Amino acid sequence: MTIEMHPSMGLKDAIEQRRAARAFRKEAIPDAILQEIMRLGVRAPSGYNLQPWRFVVVREQENKDKLKACAFDQPQVGQAPVVLICCGDRRVANSDYIESIIQQGMDVGAVNDKYAEVMRGAIPSLFENKPNFDSMQVWTNRHTMLAVAHLMIVAKSFGVDSCPMEGFVASQVKEAFNIPKEVDVCCLLPLGYATEPFKQYGGRMELEQVYFGESYGKQLTL
Ligand SMILES: Cc1cc2nc3c(=O)[nH]c(=O)nc-3n(C[C@H](O)[C@H](O)[C@H](O)COP(=O)(O)O)c2cc1C
Structure with a gap:
């Protein structure tokens, strides 16, 4: 099988067509595509590039069923070929971790000695x-x-x-998947191919209800 590694959809279409899928087909996500999604996903920005996100990639049916039981039995957790347990690691505040990020920046030439010193002062503060x-x-x-x-x-x-899912009991997920006490479970993210008919667009508030001009509540004119 040939796997097309270029996105099949442009950014605007991807944003407009994304829905929170509630039912998935059995079809697996090819490893190469999953890997590319994972690689691009963590191109997200973070303060001082500290990248506190961590993900447990759950693919075994037995483990998905275990996770589903921690998620009020929401069916998409058991159906999706891949479920990410999306975590935030509070240990990024530790000095040895901060040093590792400084070193990573130095390795790619993005951090010089002067900026490293700024980071050593500013991040703990x-x-x-x-x-x-x-x-x-x-x-x-x-x-x-x-x-x-x-x-x-x-x-x-x-x-x-x-x-994206917040419907789960974090303490149960942490215990079932050996998640350390300094790590929080932020959400679950089933990934796969949604069944048809696809979930309907739920609509969004008017722009003037959510964007203000210059001060909170003041109407924005464009
Ligand atoms: C943080 C977060 C938690 C959510 N939790 C759940 C959930 O537990 N179960 C679920 O079926 N959908 C969940 N959703 C999906 C929302 O219901 C959905 O995004 C919203 O209705 C808008 O629909 P759309 O994403 O298809 O545009 C969650 C969405 C977010 C952003």
Whole structure:
């Protein structure tokens, strides 16, 4: 079988045609496509490029059934060929981890000695003072969900459907999949090929209801 490694759909179509799929066909996602979705998904941005997202890739039926039991028996978890357990790792605040990210940046020539020193000062201070978030969990969740958004759009561009899910009991998922205590489960993401008829577009609020001009609540004129 020949696998087409270029997206089958442009960005605009992928965004407009993505739906939260509630039922999947049995058909597997070719490994090469799954790998490309995974690679592009983690091109998402993160503060200081700390990349706190981690994913458990669940493909065995027995494990999907176990996960489904932690997710109020939502059928898409058992049906989809792949389910990602999308996690945020709070240990990115540890100094040895920060050093590893500095080194990664240096290896590709994006971080010089001067910026490395800035990172060594600013990142621990960010996590200590938390000027714009309440807890490490909020910070890691913010970033992990950005990666999840990337994953869903990239997947759709390859014709692969998804369903972001918050309907699960995190403590049960953590115990069943050996997820460390410093790691939070942000969402589940079944991936695969949706059954027809596809879920209907649910509509969105008017732009003027969600975009404001210059100050909150003030009408934006374009
Ligand atoms: C964070 C998050 C959690 C969600 N949790 C669930 C869920 O547990 N089960 C489910 O079937 N859909 C879930 N959804 C899907 C939403 O219901 C869906 O995205 C919304 O109705 C809009 O539909 P659309 O994504 O098809 O445009 C979730 C979506 C998000 C973003």
